[in-house]
Amino acid sequence: MAGAIANDLEEGFAFTPRFSADGLITCIAVEAGSGEVLMLAHMNAEALEKTLATGVMHYWSRSRRKLWRKGDTSGQIQTVVELRVDCDQDALLARVTVGGDGGACHTGRRSCFYRRIESGGDGARLATVERV
């Protein structure tokens, strides 16, 4: 990247989100109060636009190939407290409050990151993380 462009992207105040070749940008959602990472998902331009316009998190479902207002069926609506962008503007971080039972994962857990990876001599296995 040329220096001047990188500088605008990283130090400027124009919001110029960089979508990937498939038109998506990655978004991390964290619980605003605790900072706990709840989930990682993707937005297309429309999902981002609707999120900014409504203050409610919208995503693009890659598996279902459709726009998705998180919580529409589960009640786990995510209300934006703050939306951040990273240095090179290809990732978002959303601080949210969560409606319904406060969870984010479709399995019923609070966070999607409920298993840790344990690696040993015979390869890697998963184990349950307490309190998610």
Next chain:
Amino acid sequence: MAGAIANDLEEGFAFTPRFSADGLITCIAVEAGSGEVLMLAHMNAEALEKTLATGVMHYWSRSRRKLWRKGDTSGQIQTVVELRVDCDQDALLARVTVGGDGGACHTGRRSCFYRRIESGGDGARLATVERV
């Protein structure tokens, strides 16, 4: 996804990371003590393998197209405290301690997420987040 396969993926203890079509998996790095989100980056299979083998975060640099041990030039080595995987095993969450000056962003900030998005009637702009 067929039910039985989804169940193994989500409820099982086999680590079967799902790399994207371009061979990458997304990884969120958070500071282990505070839980602060530091950065989002990608790993290919080799980066993940080296991370598991050494306990030090390795990434794949998409811009430089090379394996990258974070901190090799900056001293900001990220030591793994815990590595987690999400429900459908296509994203990782790394809890790390950071060497050097404790930062993670190449701009010199602690976190890459140092600007918040402010949306108004005339579009979205960025503003500096205090204390990052």
